């Protein structure tokens with residue numbers, strides 16, 4: 001595939017937030033879409049990544065990475081070029097990002113990508129982590145058991161009602177949603193997803 005072709009093949013925009021839960025697995029799944037995926041990090045993601053032994057430099061060696069270093073989420077402008085991104089994925093999504101997306105708040109790079117994509121009719125897929133009464137997750141030190149509160153569970157339900165948004169609650173569901181999306185669009189590259 002030529003560089004010119006790659007530039008004109010619409011890609012997945014994959015936003016990563018500061019969730020330890022599902023972090024490593026989500027990045028592995030994003031990598032199956034290479035080279036047709038770019039990463040968009042929240043500031044919290046950038047802090048959390050090294051705690052799970054993933055350095056920004058490592059990510060940059062594999063992916064095109066956009067960081068959250070502007071007030072207006074400048075990279076969002078790329079969504080206006082309809083040939084650039086066909087889908088916005090937020091995975092993993094913190095309960096913070098889920099809440100913001102569900103309420104229409106956009107004040108980080110991932111929440112801006114999600115909101116602007118929705119306004120443009122570009123489908124979003126959100127892997128919400130706090131969806132079960134008990135979530136067993138890997139902290140930087142050990143496995144921990146979390147019990148999401150009613151507010152977190154309610155926000156997931158709210159998010160499901162947002163236009164152009166598909167909420168997935170597990171890595172298997174995320175994999176299936178990506179496969180379904182690839183089936184919908186005319187990309188010939190992503191057989192591994």
Ligand SMILES: Cc1cc2nc3c(=O)[nH]c(=O)nc-3n(C[C@H](O)[C@H](O)[C@H](O)COP(=O)(O)O)c2cc1C
Nearest residue numbers: 017018019020021042044045051094095096097108
């Ligand atoms: C090591 C570590 C792991 C974290 N894991 C989670 C998580 O699994 N789920 C979550 O909702 N927040 C988690 N957080 C907290 C978020 O990073 C924090 O709420 C942050 O403000 C989220 O910002 P963002 O949604 O813009 O990425 C974690 C924080 C740290 C330091």
